[in-house]
Amino acid sequence: MILLKIMNNKIKQIRTVKGMDDIVPEDNNYWEFIEASFKEILMSAGFQRIVTPIVEDALLFERPIGEKTDIIEKEMYYLERKNDDDDKKERLALRPENTASVVRSYLEHGMHVKTQPVKVFYFGPMFRHDKPQKGRFRQFFHIGAEAIGDDDPMIDAEIISISYRLLKKLKIDNFSIQINSIGTSKTRESFIKKLKEYYHPYLSDMCDECKSRIKTNPLRLLDCKQQSCQRYKEGTPQIIDYLDTKDKSHFMEVLEYLDELEIPYELNTHLVRGLDYYTRTVFEIWPQTDKIKDPSRFAVGGGGRYDGLAELIGGKSVPGIGFAFGVERIIEILKMTDKKIKHSKSPDIFIVQLGGLAKRKSLKAAEILREEGFSVVFAANKDSVKSQLKLADRLKVPIALIIGQKEVLDGTLILRDMNGGMQETVPINMVVDEVRKRLPKDQ
Numbered sequence: 224m225i226l227l228k229i230m231n232n233k234i235k236q237i238r239t240v241k242g243m244d245d246i247v248p249e250d251n252n253y254w255e256f257i258e259a260s261f262k263e264i265l266m267s268a269g270f271q272r273i274v275t276p277i278v279e280d281a282l283l284f285e286r287p288i289g290e291k292t293d294i295i296e297k298e299m300y301y302l303e304r305k306n307d308d309d310d311k312k313e314r315l316a317l318r319p320e321n322t323a324s325v326v327r328s329y330l331e332h333g334m335h336v337k338t339q340p341v342k343v344f345y346f347g348p349m350f351r352h353d354k355p356q357k358g359r360f361r362q363f364f365h366i367g368a369e370a371i372g373d374d375d376p377m378i379d380a381e382i383i384s385i386s387y388r389l390l391k392k393l394k395i396d397n398f399s400i401q402i403n404s405i406g407t408s409k410t411r412e413s414f415i416k417k418l419k420e421y422y423h424p425y426l427s428d429m430c431d432e433c434k435s436r437i438k439t440n441p442l443r444l445l446d447c448k449q450q451s452c453q454r455y456k457e458g459t460p461q462i463i464d465y466l467d468t469k470d471k472s473h474f475m476e477v478l479e480y481l482d483e484l485e486i487p488y489e490l491n492t493h494l495v496r497g498l499d500y501y502t503r504t505v506f507e508i509w510p511q512t513d514k515i516k517d518p519s520r521f522a523v524g525g526g527g528r529y530d531g532l533a534e535l536i537g538g539k540s541v542p543g544i545g546f547a548f549g550v551e552r553i554i555e556i557l558k559m560t561d562k563k564i565k566h567s568k569s570p571d572i573f574i575v576q577l578g579g580l581a582k583r584k585s586l587k588a589a590e591i592l593r594e595e596g597f598s599v600v601f602a603a604n605k606d607s608v609k610s611q612l613k614l615a616d617r618l619k620v621p622i623a624l625i626i627g628q629k630e631v632l633d634g635t636l637i638l639r640d641m642n643g644g645m646q647e648t649v650p651i652n653m654v655v656d657e658v659r660k661r662l663p664k665d666q
């Protein structure tokens with residue numbers, strides 16, 4: 224426990240902020256596996272990495288995500304600098320998501336002159352002051368992708384297909400892709416009118432949030448999770464019936480592509496997503512395991528089209544579509560379903576040193592071997608050969624190189640095969656070749 228004495232001799236415990244966790248080395252396998260799988264799939268589809276700042280102008284998020292959404296109303300972290308005077312004050316925010324930032328970057332760097340769509344992916348922390356609970360954190364990681372500059376339904380299908388392939392690659396088999404089209408803000412107007420009319424008679428029985436949502440963000444009435452509101456869901460008007468011909472045929476084409484790709488999906492006319500910038504195709508990926516009671520609250524990923532987002536942040540109109548997965552939730556599912564992730568590769572070589580002179584030489588030897596491409600570890604704090612070899616064994620290192628006073632003077636090393644226990648003396652200039660010969664093929 225870390226205890227710090229602060230003013231007035233009070234004691235404060237220093238620990239991670241509520242809802243924000245360390246990623247400990249034990250979980251490294253999962254993080255590496257997810258990032259590597261994701262990169263492989265996206266790079267094979269022509270996506271390149273983009274990194275945008277964690278801190279942005281708050282305005283970037285407020286309008287596109289929606290002033291009346293939970294994210295902006297309740298969850299965004301605003302930053303304050305101690306010494307800024309009022310007229311110089313910048314309104315900065317920790318990013319709650321990355322799509323708006325990527326579109327800002329597209330506009331700021333004039334990416335419209337590139338071949339369209341511009342395809343990018345990202346991996347990084349997002350911040351939402353949500354109520355911490357299982358699978359819900361205040362700092363969490365997104366692994367996401369965006370294709371900006373093309374509104375062809377084929378791109379929608381490609382984005383959904385990549386999400387599908389990613390989960391398959393991660394060996395997550397039981398999930399369902401929920402899909403809907405919510406048209407454009409224009410075509411939504413008549414639907415929203417009908418939706419309000421439908422809910423009006425039931426309002427007095429509904430939750431407080433829905434009572435206010437009907438005025439501020441009526442579309443969100445459709446995904447209220449409260450029991451008191453669920454029972455009215457069945458009879459709601461269907462947004463699909465209100466789409467115009469163009470939106471409808473766009474959606475039909477997306478579904479045809481998905482059928483062609485044999486990607487299973489479920490039409491979910493209640494799916495609206497929690498961010499206002501969406502247009503046309505929206506989708507979410509829900510896990511299917513009896514360990515999760517309400518999969519709609521534990522979506523592992525979600526995304527959709529946002530053809531109006533660039534204009535909402537003051538740029539020219541540019542279509543776009545993308546998705547983001549919650550990395551912590553993917554890990555949770557992998558752990559829940561007992562999916563064994565291959566452990567990170569063991570180091571190739573353990574250098575065992577005996578005596579002061581050997582210890583000085585062993586760091587140099589490690590650097591030389593690392594330059595040759597081997598991964599090399601040692602234990603500076605252990606003196607006995609026995610304890611060093613024991614550690615090498617625990618780390619499952621296939622080769623140990625033992626250096627003592629004699630070896631330093633002779634210009635040799637003892638090479639020990641950690642699996643068979645065989646040892647031989649090797650001249651120092653032969654070590655690289657000898658190690659290479661002996662390393663198991665998959666190392």
Ligand code: HAM
Pocket residue numbers: 319320321322351353358359360361362363365367368369497521522523524525526527528544545546547548549550551552
């Ligand atoms: P989102 O649905 O808000 O979409 O977030 C995507 C995923 O992030 C969710 O499905 C969930 O797995 C994870 N997630 C969200 N909030 C939390 C939280 N508090 N704790 C842990 N995980 C969480 C977006 O943010 C959009 N930008 C996705 C997108 C990309 N749409 C188009 N392009």
